[in-house]
Amino acid sequence: MKLPEVHESPEMLYRMCFASIRSKLLIAAIELKVFDHLSEPRTVEQVAESIQGHTENTMLLLNGLAACDLVSKKNGLYRNLPIAQTFLVEGSPTSLGEGLLQQAVMSERMLANLPQMVLNGSPGSVENEAGDSEAQWAQNAIWMANHERSGVAQQMAQLVAEIPEFPAFRKMLDLGGGPGIFGIAMVKRHPSMQGVVFDRGPVVAVAERVIREYTLERRMTVLAGDYNTDAIGYGYDLIWASSTLNFAQHNLDAVMKKIHSALNPGGVFINLSEGLTDEGTKPDFYVLCTLGWTMNNPMKAFDQGEIAEAMLAAGFNTVRSRTLNVGWGQMDLDIARKA
Missing domain, CATH: 1.10.10.10 (Winged helix-like DNA-binding domain superfamily/Winged helix DNA-binding domain)
Incomplete structure (x- = not known):
């Protein structure tokens, strides 16, 4: 042999x-x-x-x-x-330890019965098991602040500041903005632009504290609600969203039209999200990190181009898309302009 x-x-x-x-x-x-x-x-x-x-x-x-x-x-x-x-040093403004611990617990819980889920389907959403409460939402926003200011907020603020319309902006919205770090970074890049952070009530309470930490109380406010059902304000020159429209997948067309209506003529909507390619198999980070969530919940990762198509369908005049390397892999940046 x-x-x-x-x-x-x-x-x-x-x-x-x-x-x-x-x-x-x-x-x-x-x-x-x-x-x-x-x-x-x-x-x-x-x-x-x-x-x-x-x-x-x-x-x-x-x-x-x-x-x-x-x-x-x-x-x-x-x-x-x-x-x-x-x-990884506790107490640092860029410490990711607490967030990594939470993510590890969630991943372990969601994938604990992976063979059974593959054979039999999901036993049901684990969202409530993870603590879908006001306290949990607020706690998530606290560790998310460190996540955002660990480089990606600075990177995105620089990119936004480079678009030709930026100097003329007067008012922006950080939609689903969590602790507001993205909005804070962009407002700080502009000499006079005002900012609004929109998110759920317990989350914007955290954003208010963060805004005070950066002494931007005179230039930034918060607005509480669910953007799927509530008004998000109006008169914006810029609307920014990052990794949040997944919560609107069942309602994406309506939310996109709401965003379009909230912008002034000539306004810009910029969205940062994952964009799966290669028939849903790449980038590997998002395929793997969303696997447990997708198996347990109706919410899924976006395919590349899905957000851009929704932008055009909502009436945006042009959409420019690009893929960027951020701190945890590749993400898609879609820039939509209103006529």
Whole structure:
């Protein structure tokens, strides 16, 4: 019997099988606040003492984090690498730890019965299990603020400031704006533009606090409601939306027309969303991160071009689309102009 001829490497399969160890290391280190103690070089004994941990297992955890390129190890001393120092130290305005913990819990819950869901379909929405309450919405907005100001809000504000209409804008709406970081970044780029953050009641309460933190009370206000059913205001020169129109998928045409009507003549609507390509198989980040949600809920990820088509159907004169690299992968930016 001859040995089989093999022309492929199984490395990818092994890496997929053990990929969960990387995420478990990250989540454990966040929960134990390990990164808070590594802004300066520390021995394993010092770290173990700080977290009240078992010395040898603390070393194994730290070595794993070094293997994941989150910390460095040199001459027995561990220290945060720049990515961990920027995004994983608690209390930093760009700390993503709390949000990553929430996402991990949600993903684990949604995919806990993946084989059964594939065979039998979803047992029903897990939204309420995740805490669809005012307190949960407000908490999500708090960690979302750090997520947005970890680079993407600055990137989008720069792009918006470069469009030719920007200097003449007088009033903008951050639709479904959460903590309002995108709106804040754009208002700060303009010498006089006023801004409104629209979202659910408990969320705009967070946005009000964030607006005060950035001392923009005289230039920014909030408006509470559900944009599927409530008025969103009028007289805007710019409406911005980011990763929010998924909540309007059952009502997208009506919401898009509402956005069109709320703009002044010559106004601009800019939307940042995922856009699935390759028959729904790419970009890999959005295919994977929305898998559990889509299996458990009617809400799904947008296909590339879906938002642009809805913009044109609502009466926008022109739509310009482009794909951008943001902090977690590729997203589509659609810029619609009203005649």
